[in-house]
Amino acid sequence: MPLSISPMSATLLLAAALSLAFVVVFAPQRARRPSLLVWGLGGLVGMAAIAVAPNLDLVILLTLAIALLHAALAGRRALAARLRAPALAVALLGVGLLFARFDGPPMLERFAAVGLVAGLAAALGVLPYIHEFDHEELTTASPVAWIAFLGPILGVVVITRGRELIPGAAAAFGAMLIGLGLLNILWGSIASWLTEKGTSAWHYSFMADWGLVLCAFGIQVADGQAAAVLTLSGILLSRLPLYLWSRQPLRESVQTDRPINLLAAAMLAGAAPFAGFAARILLLRGATQIYWPLALVIAIGLLLWLPPSLRLGRTLGVPRGRQAVGAGVTLALSVAIGLYPQPILSLAGL
């Protein structure tokens, strides 16, 4: 079986590696760097294996292996709670794969699409399968590892290979992704704005970003795929490092309104000139090509990012020392990608 990696997966793997480097080099003072590095590298190896796996059977089995290893980490939730959602995702993806391979009426391909989309949602931890979240849990053992670190590669691989498996149900597959995406945009952004706990607000904000990604993948035109890649890069390179750096100020209940907080809020909200802005423009352009009322709905959804982003920006506190350097590098990188996204898109084969 030939091993190969798609340009999109390779790009996201590179972004994940960069994200891990940021997180370890500019780690918060109380963070355990060796633990972050070891588990981050472990996750990266798992993601690389998923990316090069020659078929979806191996992808699903590798996901189960990663879920078991992740559940074995010492966490605040019971093992059953930590393993339940990812293992259920594996079962759903498996059922989807089975239905895709069965010979029979065309309706089977639609059932396969349901299984694949439901399995992906369960693996990521987005609606309707939000992972149980404990705001005091270490990030490496928490569901954030799935939604923000492992999820991008898994999402790309399942969506691209799933689409090839069920060509007859590609439209239904895309429609389900868009529907689930809109639901997550709405739920994630409103919950991120209104929830009481700061760490939960960050968790919901990842869900909202995934809503954009699912919509972008559902829009099966080049602009949609480009928007998905840029949003996923934003999750890995911007949102995840900022989340980790906000953990300490959140524990100390520190909230500030300095320029750095406003800049971080603008970046999280996808304002110009940050990378999220380019992703949103591409998404709206792609949606307009398919069906303009969809672009209108997405545009209204995008407005919901502003209040939670202002809240999340404040939770960063006033970064000092290496964290200040890290925040500066993250902002600068996001501006660079926002102003000139072509290198990333070319790397992803778009």
Add this chain to the structure above:
Amino acid sequence: MTIAAAIVAWAGAAVITLADGRRGLAVGIAVVAIGFGALAIANGGWLGGVALIAGGTVSAIQLARTGSKDWGLMPPGSTPRMILAVVAAILSLWVAASVTTGPGAPLRFASVAVLGLMAARLLQAQAASPVLTAAAALAIALAGASGIGDTGPGLAPYVLGALVAAGASFLPIREPGGA
């Protein structure tokens, strides 16, 4: 032969669904592995079948030799689980024999039944052992199901499935509060 193997695989999944004790779970995972191993062997995948049986055996032995030595089969209140096991078999039979077409109906039946039952067990179980055993059975079922269709999966899914099934039983169970 293949029909018997498919029924054996379903029976193993039903035992995992109905058991709470480690010995009961060990028997369940061993029976699932024998069922899918026999199906793989019957389809010409000798090495893959042997790998699945080996993985299930290791998992069963590890389950049986550690922790409490209880069976926990059909504890009080397990009637819904029993109904689930029977309904899953009927639905899977309908999908494998009536909805879908082509050769390999026993493997289709076993795959759908075991995946469905293990998904339900994952959602229902609160303790670590049943969840890990369900995950191990999932690995065996997914590896066995790779033989469906004209995909020519090779040995890799079988070996990986066996490794995951065996490895799941060796994972340290770290529960909050040291349980």
